Amino acid sequence: MLVEQARIAFAEFGVDASLDEIARRAGVASGTLYRHFPTRLDLIEAVLAGQIAELIDRGRELLTAEDEFDALATWLRAALTHALTYRGLSAAVMSSALDHENGVVSTWHAELFAVGAALLARARESGVVVADADETDVLKMVGAIAWATQDTLDSSARADRLLALLMNGLRHRGSRL
Numbered sequence: 001m002l003v004e005q006a007r008i009a010f011a012e013f014g015v016d017a018s019l020d021e022i023a024r025r026a027g028v029a030s031g032t033l034y035r036h037f038p039t040r041l042d043l044i045e046a047v048l049a050g051q052i053a054e055l056i057d058r059g060r061e062l063l064t065a066e067d068e069f070d071a072l073a074t075w076l077r078a079a080l081t082h083a084l085t086y087r088g089l090s091a092a093v094m095s096s097a098l099d100h101e102n103g104v105v106s107t108w109h110a111e112l113f114a115v116g117a118a119l120l121a122r123a124r125e126s127g128v129v130v131a132d133a134d135e136t137d138v139l140k141m142v143g144a145i146a147w148a149t150q151d152t153l154d155s156s157a158r159a160d161r162l163l164a165l166l167m168n169g170l171r172h173r174g175s176r177l
Contacts, residue, residue, distance in 0.1 A: 001026045001027065001028075002022065002023070002026045002028065002032075002033055002036060002037070002043075003043075003046050003047055003050070004026075005022050005025040005026040006022045006043050006044075006046070006047050007047045007050075007051070008025070009021060009022045009025065010044070010047055010086060011085050011086065015040075015044065019033060019034075019040060019043070022043075045104060045105075047086070048086065048108070049104075049108075051082055051086065052082075052108045052111075052112065055075075055078055055079060055082055055112065055115075056111050056112060056115050058074075058075060058078055059075045059078075059112075059115030059116065059118070059119060060115060062074055062075050062119060063115075063118055063119065063122060068119075068122050068123040068126045068128050069123055069128040069129065069167075069171065071119055071122070071123070072119045072120060072122075072123045072129070072167075072170075073163075073167050075115070075116065075119050076116070076138070076142050076163060076166075076167070077160075077163060079112070079116070079139075079142055080142050080145060080146055080159055080163055081156075083142070083143065083146030083150075084146050084149065084150060084155055084156065084159055112139075113135070113139065116135055116138070116139050117135035120133060120135045120138055121135070123170075127172055128171065128172055129170045129171060129172055130169075130170060130171075130172050131172075133170050138166070138170070141166055142163070142166070145159050145162045145163055145166070146159065148162070149162065
């Protein structure tokens, strides 16, 4: 219940959501929250763990989808939605990882990258995306879209438009300029 309430609060208010309010919403005392999650970062990691596992699992499922381009677009949209929903959370965890060499975060990053790379490679091999599409560049562009749109009034709509532009640029059309 604590993690679920934290997920909701972080999605609503970002990384600075009140921990006391999260405990209250979960129907427990603040001390209970701190016993289970001694730091804000511990709670953030618990929230992200489930969301990232779902994103990784979804990507693995899409590796067998019939339409390689649609599979890639679907997963990139899910990754973008995750980044927008948990604005600030991933950045807080990544900053912590850089400061503390967090093995969990490194594992998440590697697994997310591997799934995204596999989906892009499959699309590239089937000829539906341009041959020179690079997984690092594509994933960084999705991150940049999330960053660029996170504080706009229509962040989801704007992010969808920018992702559509990215996907249009990736689509193989038979000839290049």
